[in-house]
Amino acid sequence: MGSFVASSSLTYCVAVLIFAVFCDGGTTSPFVRKIWPSVAMPFDSDVFALPLGYNAPQQVHITQGDHVGKAVIVSWVTPDEPGSNKVHYWSEKDHKKKKYSEDTVVTSYKYYNYTSGYIHHCTIKDLEPDTKYHYVVGSGHVRRQFWFVTPPEVGPDVPYTFGLIGDLGQTHDSNVTLTHYEQNPYNPKAVLYVGDLSYADDHPLHNSLRWDSWGRFVERSVAYQHWIWVSGNHEIDYCPEIGEYTPFKPYLHRYEVPYRESNSTSPLWYSIKRASAYIIVLSSYSAYAIYTPQYQWLKEELPKVNRSETPWLIVLMHTPMYNSYNYHYMEGESMRVVFEPWFVEHKVDVVIAGHVHAYERTERISNIAYNITNGLATPVRDPNAPVYITIGDGGNLEGIANNMTEPQPDYSAYREASFGHAIFDIKNRTHAYYAWNRNDDGTAAEADSLWFHNRYWYPDEEGENGNSRKRTINKMDQNCLIFQSWCP
Numbered sequence: 001m002g003s004f005v006a007s008s009s010l011t012y013c014v015a016v017l018i019f020a021v022f023c024d025g026g027t028t029s030p031f032v033r034k035i036w037p038s039v040a041m042p043f044d045s046d047v048f049a050l051p052l053g054y055n056a057p058q059q060v061h062i063t064q065g066d067h068v069g070k071a072v073i074v075s076w077v078t079p080d081e082p083g084s085n086k087v088h089y090w091s092e093k094d095h096k097k098k099k100y101s102e103d104t105v106v107t108s109y110k111y112y113n114y115t116s117g118y119i120h121h122c123t124i125k126d127l128e129p130d131t132k133y134h135y136v137v138g139s140g141h142v143r144r145q146f147w148f149v150t151p152p153e154v155g156p157d158v159p160y161t162f163g164l165i166g167d168l169g170q171t172h173d174s175n176v177t178l179t180h181y182e183q184n185p186y187n188p189k190a191v192l193y194v195g196d197l198s199y200a201d202d203h204p205l206h207n208s209l210r211w212d213s214w215g216r217f218v219e220r221s222v223a224y225q226h227w228i229w230v231s232g233n234h235e236i237d238y239c240p241e242i243g244e245y246t247p248f249k250p251y252l253h254r255y256e257v258p259y260r261e262s263n264s265t266s267p268l269w270y271s272i273k274r275a276s277a278y279i280i281v282l283s284s285y286s287a288y289a290i291y292t293p294q295y296q297w298l299k300e301e302l303p304k305v306n307r308s309e310t311p312w313l314i315v316l317m318h319t320p321m322y323n324s325y326n327y328h329y330m331e332g333e334s335m336r337v338v339f340e341p342w343f344v345e346h347k348v349d350v351v352i353a354g355h356v357h358a359y360e361r362t363e364r365i366s367n368i369a370y371n372i373t374n375g376l377a378t379p380v381r382d383p384n385a386p387v388y389i390t391i392g393d394g395g396n397l398e399g400i401a402n403n404m405t406e407p408q409p410d411y412s413a414y415r416e417a418s419f420g421h422a423i424f425d426i427k428n429r430t431h432a433y434y435a436w437n438r439n440d441d442g443t444a445a446e447a448d449s450l451w452f453h454n455r456y457w458y459p460d461e462e463g464e465n466g467n468s469r470k471r472t473i474n475k476m477d478q479n480c481l482i483f484q485s486w487c488p
């Protein structure tokens, strides 16, 4: 017993000593992951299998269909002909009342020499809260049945667990991330997906078949629970060299969101309420300076958030505003300058972004005092500021981002170059448990976590560096990265 105490306190002293020498900011994890080839899974992989039958609906996905969660948008693709437009659905509570929804949009598009299948978006309305519904798409021999659970009625103490995934792509690492997400013991109910979906644009001619394969890959989750969509740079698909001039063409045809219900004029930015959270989706690749539509919308949107109804204010975007990696360094700076003062003024709880293919969590800091002449340009601790989380570590074919700025800046609480996902588990109006799971190339391991204290109801300081263990810096040099999307 005595010797155990002695040796463990010795280890502790050494660790603290090394930490003090090397670390300016928070924790840089020394975790070194196994290297898998960063390539898309081949088209004949099991995860891309076509459903059987002529014109069988594929790429089934659902998302919230209105502002408060009483509607669901069901989307799917039929490859050969439009087929049935209708979704047949019924509540588990009432099997007899089966309904057919009529409210369907069918669309398709061409991209270079690719023509999409028939893309269906059907909005089902007036659903009961917190209720399991079964639904069927397709007709005849190719009816496919799925189910979802509607979110509980919006209210200040309604518990709800979100999953956080970004930059997923379609590699073996992506499949591990999705599998770990599905196995997460907190049983997350909906995904906040922070952009960069298929990475089709990293393939020659932006190979649009990769949009279809991605849709089939994630169906196993998104046909059963809502994924809340955010657009990233890999959704732009702007490629004048092959005559494609319309930004976001494939993404906007395939992923419908309820933007009109939050009075937005573009599907690239919008808001929803869900349980006790108010979620604002922003577009890093649309204009956001003063006088632009997105600026105007957000300016009017933030004061509408009623924290007595939805205590948790969550902002999603693709490009992080705080990022201490040497990838995409300061790319979020121009949006930060415009929007950060509002985030502090309105006490946003957390800002979640992707883009950098690694993980990072900041302290509560702001950098809003600067006015061109006063020189006050350093992030400072600020209890009204959000925590910024970068979760672009879904595992796409561009590989891991492992080159970090040194030393770790003060604002950075924890950073690690590993693939993974996280959960945001709201308990009530004051507390939410947040945990990031690294894939660990085997089993999901909880590597960073924090009890969030709500900025409106309980603005106390959170635990220093969460529950992460402080460790020494370890340089990880592996893998090269391709950050330019493909264009001839």
Ligand SMILES: *[C@@H]1O[C@H](CO)[C@@H](O)[C@H](O)[C@H]1NC(C)=O
Binding pocket: 113, 114, 115, 205
């Ligand atoms: C599109 O063009 C590429 C390159 O020329 C070719 O490999 C592919 O088969 C074409 N696809 C279609 C649908 O014609």
Ligand SMILES: *[C@@H]1O[C@H](CO)[C@@H](O)[C@H](O)[C@H]1NC(C)=O
Binding pocket: 041, 045, 046, 047, 172, 175, 176, 179
């Ligand atoms: C993807 O993961 C699932 C679930 O773990 C597994 O069944 C499947 O074989 C994997 N596919 C590939 C191509 O890795």
Ligand SMILES: *[C@@H]1O[C@H](CO)[C@@H](O)[C@H](O)[C@H]1NC(C)=O
Binding pocket: 067, 261, 262, 263, 304
């Ligand atoms: C949208 O605008 C209309 C008209 O101004 C207003 O009644 C409605 O409450 C607004 N909806 C949201 C979600 O802000």
Ligand SMILES: *[C@@H]1O[C@H](CO)[C@@H](O)[C@H](O)[C@H]1NC(C)=O
Binding pocket: 306, 307, 308, 309
């Ligand atoms: C805010 O929400 C609470 C709880 O739902 C409600 O009682 C109150 O009237 C709302 N305030 C405003 C200004 O809408």
Ligand SMILES: *[C@@H]1O[C@H](CO)[C@@H](O)[C@H](O)[C@H]1NC(C)=O
Binding pocket: 371, 373, 374
């Ligand atoms: C800039 O900030 C300094 C110090 O905070 C203040 O004295 C000065 O008036 C500000 N200038 C402008 C133009 O707001």
Ligand SMILES: *[C@@H]1O[C@H](CO)[C@@H](O)[C@H](O)[C@H]1NC(C)=O
Binding pocket: 326, 403, 404, 477
């Ligand atoms: C890391 O990034 C810095 C800054 O871009 C660069 O100078 C350095 O060579 C990079 N290191 C490695 C190992 O790639």
Ligand SMILES: *[C@@H]1O[C@H](CO)[C@@H](O)[C@H](O)[C@H]1NC(C)=O
Binding pocket: 427, 428, 429, 430, 431
């Ligand atoms: C809110 O949840 C936290 C964490 O589970 C708990 O400690 C706290 O007592 C809860 N508050 C109320 C008012 O129930």
Ligand SMILES: [Fe+2]
Binding pocket: 167, 196, 232, 233, 234, 318, 354, 355, 356
């Ligand atoms: Fe990105």
